[in-house]
Every structure is written in structure tokens, then in C-alpha cells.
Amino acid sequence: MDLSNPAKNMLRYFSISNPNFCLNYLKSLVFPTFSPIPILNYNHFHLKPTSNPSYLFVSSTGSSSIYSIRHPFSQSSQSSHFKNCNGRRSQRLELGLFTSRSYCRHISSSLTVSYSRNFQFCNEGIDTFGPYATPKQVSEIIQLIRDSDSEMESKLNSMNVSLSTANLIEIFRVLNCDKVRALRFFKWIEHVQPELYDNFDICSLVVDNCGRLDDYEEMRALLEEFNVKKVCLTEKAFGFLPVMISSKASTRKHIRRVVKVLNEVRGSCRVSGVRALIEGFSVLGSFEMARYVITNTEKKVSYYNILIGQMCRKCDFKGVRDLLDEMRQIGCEPNSQSYNYIFSSLFKKGEDDGACNVFRDMLEKNCPPDAVTYEIFIHNFCRLGKFSVASQFFDDMVGRGIQPRPAAHAAFIKGYFNLQRYKEAHEYVVGSADKYKNSSNMMYSLLASLHDKNRNAVMAKNILLEMIKKGLKPNISVYRRVLKHLQIADREDMASSLASGLSSLSLHSTKESV
Secondary structure, eight states: OOHHHHHHHHHHHHHOOHHHHHHHHHHHSSSSOOSSSOEEEEEEOOBOOOOOOOOOOOOOOOOOOOOOOOOTTTTTTTTTOOBOOOOOOOOOOEESSEEESSSTTTTHHHHHHHGTTTTTOOOOTTOOOOOOOOOOHHHHHHHHHHHTTTTTTHHHHHHOOOOOOOHHHHHHHHHHTTTTTOOOHHHHHHHHOHHTTTTTHHHHHHHHHHHHHHHHHHHHHHHHHHHHHTTOOOOGGGTTTHHHHOOOOHOOOOOHHHHHHHHHHHHHHHHHHHHHHHHHHHHHOOOHHHHHHTTTOOOHHHHHHHHHHHHHHOOHHHHHHHHHHHHHHHHHHOOOOHHHHHHHHHHHTTTTHHHHHHHHHHTTTOOEEEEEOOOOHHHHHHTTHHHHHHHHHHHHHHHTTTTOHHHHHHHHHHHHTTOOOOOOHHHHHHHHHTTTTGGGHHHHHHHHHHHHHHTTTHHHHHHHHHHHHHTOOOOHHHHHHHHHHHHHTHHHHHHHHHOOOOOOOOHHHHHHOO
């Protein structure tokens, strides 16, 4: 009985990590009725996109991310949390022989075809049981698709290569530029590597392929299928629009056709598709067309905020002012996020006075600032060394009943530290730790970390011991790093003192819990 090289590699791996699996696998080849791995039901696993909360400086959304995953059958897989190719968390899979959080939906379909095609994952840099396609093989695949050979699928199978996300994106980009129909290849991917079939960017490129071929019926059918899987479109879905347009009238015509399809299919594709359209035109600087999309869909603040964000990146502040006036005229009041884009851009240009003027205008227009608004001002004024002004914004935030988040405290600590005002940084931590207990561990740990990175492990140790005496547990990574640097500097006495302090704190916490 001959086995393919990928299958041999798989057997070698499992013969070490799980001899029983290896034995059962061989039995399954000799006795087809024996099934060592239960066939998985695709419907058992309902995947939901994870949220990506924005941080201090809000950025426009729309594009998806590809996350790296570790090998699903490693020894640490049972305790690790994996994400599939779309950054979505998989539910726990009970596979009988082992338990894994990896993305394994495709195993059931491929087991009955060939063991050498199992366990193919889309992410770069992970262990696989099959080589990734070389640039030459990618070119051969593109040519096979061009030829539209009746045996295309079998020829692709015979190549016995894995396709990475980057491979597929390159293939679809070439096919789309040359207006070569790619749907048949996309369906082949669904059966061979379904984890790639669900990738948001790849799904979007297939929609783009339909658009370039002016096949809106096929586009509608695809979007309905994507809705079932909760696929969210990215800006790659509508790359055909700038290519096909020759005038404003032509552009509006194509926009209406796309919007009509999105309105018909609704669901996740409609929501993400409209945002992708607006963002795509905004990135290109075609704000008029972006406004036209909003006019033909829905006049929402979140849609206008996409335009505001892109205008601020291009420093088109006059355009932003006109857009704010336009929003108010139609009863679509700007919100704090609208202004946060402006504040961030003004500070980046060094116009802190201008940011303060816009802040006053924001209050006059009865638009309440949020925590991010205040963090932008506090961060930038601390960076500039204007701590009195930063404190005024901090006090105003507290006065409005907004609880300071860790980012606000970190701005003061880093601001003082970067200006080598170490005493004031320490005084801020001591003065704020008791008042804002939810952030006290973070503040002490941050200050210790900054001293340690400044090659002052002794001071970092003192900060950690100070917080330990107050019953605060330091950030474990900061603690370990400081301990290591003390040991490297031959300060074993200090390292021992720090370790004893943390040990006594842990022991005290254990007694209290009992």
C-alpha cells in the first residue's frame, strides 16, 4: 500500500504524539468501515465574528484581518484559544481522540477523499501536511482557470499543493484584472480548503469578479450564500467600480445596480457592503460618489463618519466643516466620534489650539464628548508637557461623570516619565492609586515597567515592592522581567526580596479567600 508524502508526514507526527491514532488510521485504510475519527457535522459549529473595539484614536472600519493560528494538534492546543482565517473564534470541537479549538470544519469532507488533503490550513508560517504552491505553480493554476478545461478540478487536485490566503488573493487579483471568470475555481476551493472559502477578503474578491464580468445575477446568488455564513464584505468587493467608470453618470449607474443587489440580499452582506462602498470611494478621494451611496442607502451618522475620517486623513478640514453643516441640515447630528477624527488629525498637524476651538464648538452644538475625546486631549497635552491643561480636561471628564479609563492615567505617567520627571510620575501613581482602585495595579505596573526599560531594575523593584505592600498584585510579565534583570545584574538579594514579597502576597490572598 503506497502513501503520499503528506500522508507519511502525518503518520510520523502522530506516531510520536499519539500512537493509537496512527494504528487506527492504518486500520481505516485496510478496513474502510472502521472510522477512527467521527465525521463532523458542519452545522454543529456556529461561528460569530469577534468585535474589534477601537482604541484611543478611532479609525475607519471595513477591512478584515487574517490571524495566525498555531498548529491545532500541538500539545498546548487544549488550553489555547484559536481563531480561524477570518479572525473568528471557533467553538470547542469534541473529536473523540483529542480535543481542539482549532478550525476543523473541513475534515469531514476531505477524509473520504484523501488523507493527504487533510488538515490544510490557510495561515502562513504554520505546520501543514502539504507544501504551499510556489509562484510557478500559482501561475500554472491561473492558466488552468483561464483554459476553463473540463478536467480543471482533477488537474488541480493532482498538483497536490496547499493554497495560502496570499496565494488565493494573488490568483483572484490576476483573474479579476483580466476579467476571467473565477466562480468555478471558487467552488473548488469550497470543497478542498473550506476554511479559505469563508475568508472575508477572498469572498469579496469573488464578488469583484462578478462585477467585472457585469454578472449581477451571479453576484446576488453569491451574496445570499454568504449571508448564511455571516460573511462581511470588505472594500475588495467593489474594486471593479473605479475600473469600469468613465463618467459621473456611469458611476452612479453602477452604484445603483450594486446598491439594488445589496438591498435585495440584505443581511451581513448588505450592512458590510454599504460600508465598504462608502469607504472605498472615500479612500480614493471620491467623496461625491461616497455621498451618493449614502443618499441611495441610508443617511446615518456612522456612514458620514467614514467620510469625515478619510477627509481628516487628507487634511481636508474645509470639506469636514461643510459635511458637518450638511449633516445638521438633514437632521443627522454629528456625534463624538465625528469630532474625535477631527481632534486626532489637528493634533497630528500640531494645531492644538485649533483642536481646543473645535472642542468648544462641539460643546456649543450640544454634542457631548466621550471618554475617547478626553483621552485624545489628555494624551496629546501630556506628550507636549502641558500637564496643567491635561489636568483641566481630566477634571472636566470626571465632572461630567465619565469614569477615567486606564489610557487616561497612562498618558500622565508616560508624559512625566518621557520628560524625565520621575518624581512627578511616582507622585501621580501614589495619588491616583487609592482614588481609582480599578486602575491602581496598572499604574504601578506601568511605572515599574518604564523604569525597567530605562535600565533601572532597582527602581522598578522598589515600585513593585511598594505596590505589593499595599496588597496590589503586579503585572506578572513586568514582575518576571524585573526579576530576570536583577538576576542578570547579580543582585540576587534584591531578586530574592522581590520574589518573597510576591510569595507572601499570594499566601495572604489565599488565606483571605479561605
